Amino acid sequence: MISKTALVGGMLGLLSACGGGSSGGGDDDDTPRDNENAPPTAMIANLVSPQPLSAQLALDANASTDPDGDALQYQWSILTGPAGHNASITDAVAPLATLVADVPGAYTIQLVVNDGTVNSAPASVSIVLTNTVPLAEAGADRAVDLQPGTPLNVTLNGSGSSDADGHRLSYVWQILDTPEGSTVILNGATEVQPTLTGLDLPGTYTVGLTVNDGYADSARDQVQITTNNVAPVADAGNDIGGKQVGDSVTLNGTQSSDFDGDSLSYQWAFTDNVPTGPLPALDNATSSMPSFTIEQKGNYELELTVSDGELSDRDTVWVNVGNTAPVANAGSDQVANLGDTISLSADASTDVDGDRLQFSWSILTAPAGSSADISDPNALNTGFTPDISGTYVVQLRVSDGETDSIDSVQIDVDSILNYAPVANAGSPQSFDNPGVQVVLDGSASSDPDNDALLYSWSFKSKPDASMAELNGADTVSPSFIADTAGVYEVQLSVSDGELFSINTPTVIVTVAENTPPQADAGTDQSELILGATVALNGSGSNDPDGDTLTYQWSVTSAPAESQYQFSNSTVASPDFTLNQAGDYLLQLTVSDGMMDDVDTVQLSVSDGDLDGDGLLSSFELDQGLLPNAIDSDGDSINDGLENEDGDSLNNQWEQTFGYRIDLADSDDDGIADGDEDFDNDGYSNQVEIDAGTDPTNPDSRPVSMADQFHFEIKSSPVVAGGQLIYSITAGNLSEVDTLSNLVVSMTLPAGVSFNRFGNASLDSSGQSGCLANGFCDD
Numbered sequence: 001m002i003s004k005t006a007l008v009g010g011m012l013g014l015l016s017a018c019g020g021g022s023s024g025g026g027d028d029d030d031t032p033r034d035n036e037n038a039p040p041t042a043m044i045a046n047l048v049s050p051q052p053l054s055a056q057l058a059l060d061a062n063a064s065t066d067p068d069g070d071a072l073q074y075q076w077s078i079l080t081g082p083a084g085h086n087a088s089i090t091d092a093v094a095p096l097a098t099l100v101a102d103v104p105g106a107y108t109i110q111l112v113v114n115d116g117t118v119n120s121a122p123a124s125v126s127i128v129l130t131n132t133v134p135l136a137e138a139g140a141d142r143a144v145d146l147q148p149g150t151p152l153n154v155t156l157n158g159s160g161s162s163d164a165d166g167h168r169l170s171y172v173w174q175i176l177d178t179p180e181g182s183t184v185i186l187n188g189a190t191e192v193q194p195t196l197t198g199l200d201l202p203g204t205y206t207v208g209l210t211v212n213d214g215y216a217d218s219a220r221d222q223v224q225i226t227t228n229n230v231a232p233v234a235d236a237g238n239d240i241g242g243k244q245v246g247d248s249v250t251l252n253g254t255q256s257s258d259f260d261g262d263s264l265s266y267q268w269a270f271t272d273n274v275p276t277g278p279l280p281a282l283d284n285a286t287s288s289m290p291s292f293t294i295e296q297k298g299n300y301e302l303e304l305t306v307s308d309g310e311l312s313d314r315d316t317v318w319v320n321v322g323n324t325a326p327v328a329n330a331g332s333d334q335v336a337n338l339g340d341t342i343s344l345s346a347d348a349s350t351d352v353d354g355d356r357l358q359f360s361w362s363i364l365t366a367p368a369g370s371s372a373d374i375s376d377p378n379a380l381n382t383g384f385t386p387d388i389s390g391t392y393v394v395q396l397r398v399s400d401g402e403t404d405s406i407d408s409v410q411i412d413v414d415s416i417l418n419y420a421p422v423a424n425a426g427s428p429q430s431f432d433n434p435g436v437q438v439v440l441d442g443s444a445s446s447d448p449d450n451d452a453l454l455y456s457w458s459f460k461s462k463p464d465a466s467m468a469e470l471n472g473a474d475t476v477s478p479s480f481i482a483d484t485a486g487v488y489e490v491q492l493s494v495s496d497g498e499l500f501s502i503n504t505p506t507v508i509v510t511v512a513e514n515t516p517p518q519a520d521a522g523t524d525q526s527e528l529i530l531g532a533t534v535a536l537n538g539s540g541s542n543d544p545d546g547d548t549l550t551y552q553w554s555v556t557s558a559p560a561e562s563q564y565q566f567s568n569s570t571v572a573s574p575d576f577t578l579n580q581a582g583d584y585l586l587q588l589t590v591s592d593g594m595m596d597d598v599d600t601v602q603l604s605v606s607d608g609d610l611d612g613d614g615l616l617s618s619f620e621l622d623q624g625l626l627p628n629a630i631d632s633d634g635d636s637i638n639d640g641l642e643n644e645d646g647d648s649l650n651n652q653w654e655q656t657f658g659y660r661i662d663l664a665d666s667d668d669d670g671i672a673d674g675d676e677d678f679d680n681d682g683y684s685n686q687v688e689i690d691a692g693t694d695p696t697n698p699d700s701r702p703v704s705m706a707d708q709f710h711f712e713i714k715s716s717p718v719v720a721g722g723q724l725i726y727s728i729t730a731g732n733l734s735e736v737d738t739l740s741n742l743v744v745s746m747t748l749p750a751g752v753s754f755n756r757f758g759n760a761s762l763d764s765s766g767q768s769g770c771l772a773n774g775f776c777d778d
Contacts, residue, residue: 037070038067041067043065044109049126052129052130053129053130054166064095066115072114076093076111078110082106086103104130106126108125111123131215132165138207138221141224144226146201148230153197156207157193159193163211173209196225205224206225208222209222229262232257232308234304234312235255238317241320243320243322244321245353249291249293253306253315256304267286268304271302274298297322303315324353326398328346329396330346334499341384344384346359349398357399359396361394366392366393370387370388418498420501421447421494421495421499425442425457427441428510430509430510433512434485437479439477442457445501453494456494463485466484467483468481489508491506516597518542521600522537525602528605528606534577538572539572552570552589552590553569553570553588558582565578
């Protein structure tokens with residue numbers, strides 16, 4: 001902005017230049033004349049600062065004025081700028097001009113306008129131009145084909161990099177990442193288009209580019225060069241020769257490779273170039289090293305396909321199987337009598353290739369003077385008749401058309417007639433289970449001359465897993481343990497000491513798999529009465545194979561402190577005795593000698609009130625009577641609730657069996673002892689086992705007995721010191737009522753023995769103590 005003082009000064013200068021006033025001494029008057037020119041005023045439109053260097057900075061002088069209205073002329077100029085700049089102003093004499101700057105920094109722009117006569121005072125404006133950071137462009141990512149053993153060069157291109165300010169750029173390329181082990185280098189790293197030289201390994205190569213406009217570095221850009229997947233290389237190995245039928249062949253594809261390091265999958269298969277017939281099984285055909293067993297001669301071509309998951313490759317290998325020589329077998333040496341016809345057989349000769357065999361028999365040696373000859377020298381089975389006693393050696397030659405094989409057999413001919421024995425291995429046998437002993441029978445073998453026989457047994461075949469061996473293989477009846485299910489074929493050869501049997505018969509022994517037995521311990525038994533003998537029943541157990549079973553009974557669980565006993569724990573149906581109420585779990589194990597099975601049976605034993613008359617069974621006077629369930633006189637009152645004898649007790653409490661004790665009146669009170677309640681427990685004496693005990697409580701066991709009591713012997717005869725099981729049926733008891741049908745046991749006192757069943761009495765005078773069941777003698 002031009003100041004007011006400057007404007008006035010300018011105007012005065014203009015006037016002075018144009019002259020004015022007179023020499024005649026006119027007045028010194030500073031007032032301008034009407035015809036004097038007024039200087040114009042330069043005005044520059046406001047500019048925003050700072051601005052990017054790349055901007056086209058418009059300069060506007062349209063606000064400049066001239067008081068006289070004169071047309072203005074414009075002159076733009078750059079007063080100051082950054083060092084080294086080459087900025088310029090386009091249209092520098094127009095009201096609208098443009099500043100073209102090349103260097104960032106502060107610029108001062110000046111404007112002077114002229115009205116045709118005089119210049120204005122200069123106007124100026126300052127502005128700061130800032131640099132724009134350049135942009136690096138390393139080019140698009142690429143995928144390239146890289147072949148093994150052929151390094152690849154790739155040219156990079158940074159020409160897409162730019163600078164908004166138009167500055168010249170410099171380039172810096174840098175390798176950021178390569179596959180491990182790569183020796184790639186970067187040539188021309190400061191050029192726009194450098195070369196990535198020697199890509200040698202599969203993978204991704206990353207290169208970064210940074211550009212500079214002379215003032216600032218760009219952000220780094222990067223480009224990735226990725227190698228395309230390369231197909232793997234299949235290598236089925238070298239061709240294999242020199243193999244024969246029966247050999248195992250292992251193929252080898254381990255030299256197959258993948259340039260990219262990918263995991264490979266393998267698939268082997270026979271091609272169509274194989275011998276006619278079924279193909280052998282190829283074991284592990286998806287491994288790098290499968291195998292197979294040669295079954296026939298010829299040439300086999302196999303193909304290996306390897307894959308990396310995307311691409312695959314194939315290779316083939318030949319397996320050459322040559323001819324295998326046959327094996328001649330002229331049979332066993334023989335002993336014969338003069339005049340016998342000697343049978344020769346090449347039937348045991350073999351050829352693993354399955355080739356058709358040709359046979360040729362000939363007599364190599366014979367006794368002097370013999371003219372014997374083979375009847376049919378080219379037959380499989382032939383013979384001759386010796387004409388002189390002595391030794392004959394016969395040779396067999398077999399040929400498969402390519403190779404030969406020979407064998408010989410010796411025949412010793414005796415002038416004394418001797419006939420070969422005949423072997424008989426017996427009849428076929430079969431068994432249901434392994435583990436049985438098999439006894440063979442060669443007793444049907446015979447000798448025409450009745451010579452004593454020598455026996456030779458051997459296995460011709462047996463199950464693969466069997467380890468069976470013959471015991472007494474040189475006897476008429478050897479044996480072996482058939483340890484595995486399957487078929488056993490045993491052959492027998494017999495000799496009379498000179499000649500072997502010309503036949504070798506076999507016997508077949510078939511052993512089936514064993515089936516486990518099935519245990520059946522019988523049905524559970526409940527509501528058993530304590531003291532009764534329990535009959536167990538395992539007879540329902542069976543064995544599907546019909547094997548003989550063995551039995552073993554045991555107790556799995558029983559009431560605490562209980563005592564029990566089997567009459568015989570190794571039979572199918574033993575008796576079981578016990579001494580305490582509760583639940584008993586018994587187990588039956590049955591075995592067929594090889595396998596076992598188990599079953600259980602539950603016994604529930606009670607000493608409770610079985611007949612519902614209010615008294616525990618062990619305290620019954622006459623167990624089994626149900627006085628409350630009968631109305632014998634039809635008066636609608638059950639017998640147990642009546643009082644027919646007029647005493648103080650209903651019938652249900654009356655004694656009904658044995659020696660009555662309710663007749664005595666020991667205290668002379670007019671009431672029979674049996675009707676009294678000495679211990680005031682609510683039960684009359686006649687129903688109590690012992691005064692002071694509770695007949696409804698199973699734990700109230702002790703009784704007092706008189707010196708002599710009656711009983712019934714239930715057990716077998718016993719001697720002193722043994723256990724006696726008895727049933728009290730009557731007795732002379734003191735302070736107790738009669739016991740009826742109560743089964744108890746005791747250990748006999750010294751000097752006491754029993755040798756019969758039936759009723760008896762025991763005098764225990766002078767003895768005291770408790771019997772084994774808790775009953776006491778006082």
